[in-house]
Amino acid sequence: MSLAASTISALRQRLASKEITPRDIVTDVAKAIEAQNATIGAYLSWDVEKALAEADKADLSQPLGGIPIGIKDNINVTGEPCTCGSKMLAENYKAPYDAGAITKLRGAGAVPFGRLNMDEFAMGSSTENSALGVTRNPRDLDRIPGGSSGGSAAAVAGNLAIATLGSDTGGSIRQPAAFCGCVGIKPTYGRVSRYGLVAFASSLDQIGPITKTVEDAAILLNHLCGKDLRDSTSLDVNVPDFTSGLGRDIKGLRVGLPKEYFISGIHAGVSARVNDAIKKLESLGAIPVEISLPHTDVGVSTYYIIAPAEASANLARFDGVRYGHRSSDAKDLMEHYMMSREEGFGPEVKRRILLGTYVLSSGYYDAYYIKAQRARTLIRQDFEKAFENVDVIVSPTSPAPAHKFGELKEDPLAAYLEDIFTIPVNLAGLPGISIPCGTAEEGGKQLPVGLQIIGRPLDEVTLLRVADAFEKA
Amino acid sequence: MPKYILTIGLEVHAQLTTRSKMFCGCPVEFGAEPNTLTCPTCLGLPGALPVLNEGAIEKTILTGMMLGCTTPPVVKWDRKNYFYPDMPKNYQITQFDLPLCLGGGVPLYDLAYPKDAQKTIANPGKVVKLTRIHLEEDVAKSTHHDKFTTIDFNRAGTPLMEIVSDPDIDSAEEAVAYLNSLRQILIYGGVSDADMEKGQMRADVNISVRPEGQKELGVKIELKNINSMSAIRRAIKAETERQIDVLEGRNPEKLVQSTRRWDDDAGVTTKMRDKEDSHDYRYFPDPDLIPLRTESLVTRIRPLVPELPHEKRARFESDYGCSAYDADVLASEKELAAYYEAAVAVNTQVPAKKLANWVINDLLGLLKDTEGGINACPVKPEALSELVAVVEAGKISNNQAKEVFAEMFANGGSASNIIKAKGFEQVSDTGALEAIVDQIIASNPEKVAEVKGGNEKAMNWFTGQAMKASQGKANPKIVTEIVRKKVLG
Numbered sequence: 001m002s003l004a005a006s007t008i009s010a011l012r013q014r015l016a017s018k019e020i021t022p023r024d025i026v027t028d029v030a031k032a033i034e035a036q037n038a039t040i041g042a043y044l045s046w047d048v049e050k051a052l053a054e055a056d057k058a059d060l061s062q063p064l065g066g067i068p069i070g071i072k073d074n075i076n077v078t079g080e081p082c083t084c085g086s087k088m089l090a091e092n093y094k095a096p097y098d099a100g101a102i103t104k105l106r107g108a109g110a111v112p113f114g115r116l117n118m119d120e121f122a123m124g125s126s127t128e129n130s131a132l133g134v135t136r137n138p139r140d141l142d143r144i145p146g147g148s149s150g151g152s153a154a155a156v157a158g159n160l161a162i163a164t165l166g167s168d169t170g171g172s173i174r175q176p177a178a179f180c181g182c183v184g185i186k187p188t189y190g191r192v193s194r195y196g197l198v199a200f201a202s203s204l205d206q207i208g209p210i211t212k213t214v215e216d217a218a219i220l221l222n223h224l225c226g227k228d229l230r231d232s233t234s235l236d237v238n239v240p241d242f243t244s245g246l247g248r249d250i251k252g253l254r255v256g257l258p259k260e261y262f263i264s265g266i267h268a269g270v271s272a273r274v275n276d277a278i279k280k281l282e283s284l285g286a287i288p289v290e291i292s293l294p295h296t297d298v299g300v301s302t303y304y305i306i307a308p309a310e311a312s313a314n315l316a317r318f319d320g321v322r323y324g325h326r327s328s329d330a331k332d333l334m335e336h337y338m339m340s341r342e343e344g345f346g347p348e349v350k351r352r353i354l355l356g357t358y359v360l361s362s363g364y365y366d367a368y369y370i371k372a373q374r375a376r377t378l379i380r381q382d383f384e385k386a387f388e389n390v391d392v393i394v395s396p397t398s399p400a401p402a403h404k405f406g407e408l409k410e411d412p413l414a415a416y417l418e419d420i421f422t423i424p425v426n427l428a429g430l431p432g433i434s435i436p437c438g439t440a441e442e443g444g445k446q447l448p449v450g451l452q453i454i455g456r457p458l459d460e461v462t463l464l465r466v467a468d469a470f471e472k473a
Numbered sequence: 474m475p476k477y478i479l480t481i482g483l484e485v486h487a488q489l490t491t492r493s494k495m496f497c498g499c500p501v502e503f504g505a506e507p508n509t510l511t512c513p514t515c516l517g518l519p520g521a522l523p524v525l526n527e528g529a530i531e532k533t534i535l536t537g538m539m540l541g542c543t544t545p546p547v548v549k550w551d552r553k554n555y556f557y558p559d560m561p562k563n564y565q566i567t568q569f570d571l572p573l574c575l576g577g578g579v580p581l582y583d584l585a586y587p588k589d590a591q592k593t594i595a596n597p598g599k600v601v602k603l604t605r606i607h608l609e610e611d612v613a614k615s616t617h618h619d620k621f622t623t624i625d626f627n628r629a630g631t632p633l634m635e636i637v638s639d640p641d642i643d644s645a646e647e648a649v650a651y652l653n654s655l656r657q658i659l660i661y662g663g664v665s666d667a668d669m670e671k672g673q674m675r676a677d678v679n680i681s682v683r684p685e686g687q688k689e690l691g692v693k694i695e696l697k698n699i700n701s702m703s704a705i706r707r708a709i710k711a712e713t714e715r716q717i718d719v720l721e722g723r724n725p726e727k728l729v730q731s732t733r734r735w736d737d738d739a740g741v742t743t744k745m746r747d748k749e750d751s752h753d754y755r756y757f758p759d760p761d762l763i764p765l766r767t768e769s770l771v772t773r774i775r776p777l778v779p780e781l782p783h784e785k786r787a788r789f790e791s792d793y794g795c796s797a798y799d800a801d802v803l804a805s806e807k808e809l810a811a812y813y814e815a816a817v818a819v820n821t822q823v824p825a826k827k828l829a830n831w832v833i834n835d836l837l838g839l840l841k842d843t844e845g846g847i848n849a850c851p852v853k854p855e856a857l858s859e860l861v862a863v864v865e866a867g868k869i870s871n872n873q874a875k876e877v878f879a880e881m882f883a884n885g886g887s888a889s890n891i892i893k894a895k896g897f898e899q900v901s902d903t904g905a906l907e908a909i910v911d912q913i914i915a916s917n918p919e920k921v922a923e924v925k926g927g928n929e930k931a932m933n934w935f936t937g938q939a940m941k942a943s944q945g946k947a948n949p950k951i952v953t954e955i956v957r958k959k960v961l962g
């Protein structure tokens with residue numbers, strides 16, 4: 001097996017026994033990228049020389065010493081591009097600083113290596129909204145890898161990376177992980193510093209790992225979490241050892257099944273695999289409990305008010321004044337703004353900026369933004385109430401497996417509904433993980449299905465414990 | 474012709490004296506090389522986040538306490554959205570509906586009015602009501618060149634306090650008094666250097682005019698680009714006249730809610746934008762910052778509220794017997810007041826009122842041309858107290874004292890040493906003085922006759938002669954007594 005196809009835990013053992021060096025790993029990953037990226041399109045850029053230099057200096061006594069980690073192209077790494085999948089930042093922006101998550105990773109000895117494709121500014125769930133390239137699902141090259149962290153999931157699934165970082169605003173880690181057959185976890189809001197993550201929707205964004213195993217996700221999480229004084233929303237709470245629940249049984253754990261999530265309209269294969277998964281959890285000693293999350297139906301619409309509202313302000317800084325695309329044809333300041341942004345942003349980004357600008361406008365603010373905030377509170381309370389009776393909640397990650405390119409491109413509303421099970425987790429700030437639970441047939445192909453497990457705030461340990469027990473069974 | 478009522482409200486931006494910026498650790502400094510005091514946050518780079526500067530919050534709450542405002546239990550920050558190149562994020566982080574301070578007022582000090590208006594203050598002791606004070610970030614500094622504009626982001630993100638008054642100011646003079654009084658209090662609290670000329674304090678003026686008898690306020694016009702204390706008075710006068718001209722039909726324009734720019738050279742206001750073109754700022758809570766509970770801050774800051782100028786003034790009048798004017802002058806600067814009180818404390822036998830005279834009439838006169846003001850004063854409070862004590866004891870004359878004081882100011886030293894060096898010690902030995910007076914009486918019988926004839930002025934002639942004969946060292950009080958006794962018998 002190539003090193004690129006290996007896991008963090010396996011590579012750490014081989015590094016410890018001096019069987020391999022960090023240089024071997026980076027070289028092997030680079031080889032895999034050079035061989036396959038033309039097909040998969042997971043990476044937008046990668047600097048082998050820089051990664052090798054860092055690998056040679058890696059401190060192997062550190063827990064992630066010498067492990068290369070692929071980075072979604074919206075997380076700043078000093079000296080590297082940070083395009084966000086957008087023409088806006090593709091021309092001239094090189095990050096002058098490390099994101100908080102990158103600082104943490106480096107502190108643990110990891111080597112950031114390669115920039116991964118994504119939906120432009122993380123807006124989308126297919127990576128088709130990237131202005132800079134197509135990313136294919138390694139399980140079926142005719143299909144999308146999911147998104148917005150499509151490059152991060154495709155790289156892991158295609159063995160073009162050991163593990164990667166993604167970001168999740170409404171499902172952008174979990175859904176591509178599900179579509180590509182990997183593990184992806186969105187930690188509790190505030191667990192991982194957002195400093196240096198290019199903001200889409202600040203109250204929802206969270207960085208997390210995409211990995212081949214639950215154990216790798218737990219290991220990476222151990223070195224991503226913790227208070228960052230540069231992010232006021234990062235939580236000043238104890239960071240447990242996220243591997244501490246691994247290998248433990250799940251006897252007696254109560255698993256909530258929201259009746260609103262098991263509805264008609266879900267792909268039959270997905271439905272079957274998730275039901276199998278529930279039976280498997282039951283066979284491991286977990287107790288299924290039907291629960292209700294009554295405000296599930298307003299999740300998507302609430303999200304599509306709050307996220308664009310925040311995005312409309314977050315993306316205002318891309319004006320071509322200090323950095324980013326600058327139109328060469330503008331005759332005055334107003335034209336400079338309008339043409340630079342018109343040329344720099346793609347259609348989905350423009351759609352959401354317009355939507356966000358609209359819902360914040362005087363006269364509409366109360367009807368949309370304030371109402372959405374109220375709905376958000378109700379959704380959060382749904383989960384609080386549910387977690388009085390259950391330890392985790394399970395659901396499909398996505399109602400259907402990966403679709404073909406272009407299938408939902410003309411119907412943004414249908415695409416938005418794909419995130420129905422992942423969005424409420426962001427709105428409530430909860431941790432959620434997607435793990436592979438078999439495959440479903442679609443168009444004559446077997447496509448990965450993801451099982452989503454949702455946990456109590458800050459209870460990633462239980463989440464990972466259940467995911468690990470399921471994965472190993 | 475109807476009379477018109479002028480209504481003014483002021484929005485004052487004051488830069489806080491914090492070491493670092495509002496949302497990042499960059500230093501707040503003036504005159505640094507452009508764009509050297511920046512970081513990802515104050516440049517608005519992708520992914521950078523704001524973190525609240527607690528010092529700025531404390532100074533704003535302290536300001537609120539000095540001005541009698543209340544601080545809501547929870548405050549928050551909001552994004553104000555508009556595009557301009559001096560604004561790195563194209564939104565400004567400010568406070569919309571839950572600011573740090575609400576209500577309160579600014580007491581107007583007599584000396585804060587323009588000099589020529591101090592005799593005709595319409596509402597002595599007026600307190601101008603405040604609406605609110607909030608804390609926000611400053612924008613960068615644009616410099617417009619011939620064909621392009623340069624931007625210096627050193628200023629971007631500097632903490633800025635916006636102090637909004639009610640429409641509670643009735644005249645240009647009152648507006649000046651408001652700004653001066655406010656400035657004095659800000660400096661007292663050490664929260665801002667508040668120098669308008671340096672841009673540390675900037676004022677936008679909301680102004681409306683209505684005929685007497687009309688209840689509702691006239692059309693509100695906002696004036697911008699007022700850069701000095703004197704300009705504000707000129708701007709208000711010019712805009713008031715313009716509005717009255719419109720109301721009386723001498724000016725064909727219409728009064729519509731709008732923003733106008735003051736041109737201080739031309740002495741006119743020109744239209745910048747109508748209300749219709751005004752921005753929809755689309756305020757919403759900044760999700761990068763968490764609402765702040767203020768209770769513990771308020772408890773911690775309460776004891777830091779200093780004695781305010783008007784409180785000091787009242788105490789100077791009652792405790793030290795200062796006149797209202799003297800108290801006003803002495804309390805106008807915290808350091809000056811401290812100097813005065815230190816001088817008073819040196820020797821309680823020295824009359825505080827006399828010390829006040831010396832500080833105001835002599836010390837301030839010489840300080841005017843001195844760099845550094847009262848803090849750099851070469852005459853220590855102890856030296857001044859000693860000097861006044863000597864004068865009060867009649868040991869030297871007033872004129873001699875002034876000479877001693879000038880010497881002390883120029884070269885330092887104690888009063889007694891200078892008096893000795895100058896040979897100013899007065900002769901108070903009555904025996905010696907009596908001999909001198911006897912001799913003058915003996916050689917000037919005609920003057921004695923004049924005095925006896927009732928010419929009081931001639932009495933002074935004797936004193937003068939005695940002073941001369943003693944080469945100025947005679948104690949004039951004692952000499953006068955001896956002359957009176959000997960001549961009148």
